[in-house]
Amino acid sequence: MKEKQICYICNRECENWIEILGSYVCRDCEQEMINEDASELKMEYYRSRLKSLWRNNIS
């Protein structure tokens, strides 16, 4: 079983996560991100979180 990690997107502790660029994203958030029904506001939030993740890894 995987260790629990804090999700980078929602900041909740989660057991089911994927690793993206050395940070952790829970399955819930992953599903939301690929969900076409997610609201524009939510998608904007996810996008900005992922963008800052990219930035952190470049610098």
Ligand SMILES: [Zn+2]
């Ligand atoms: Zn999450």
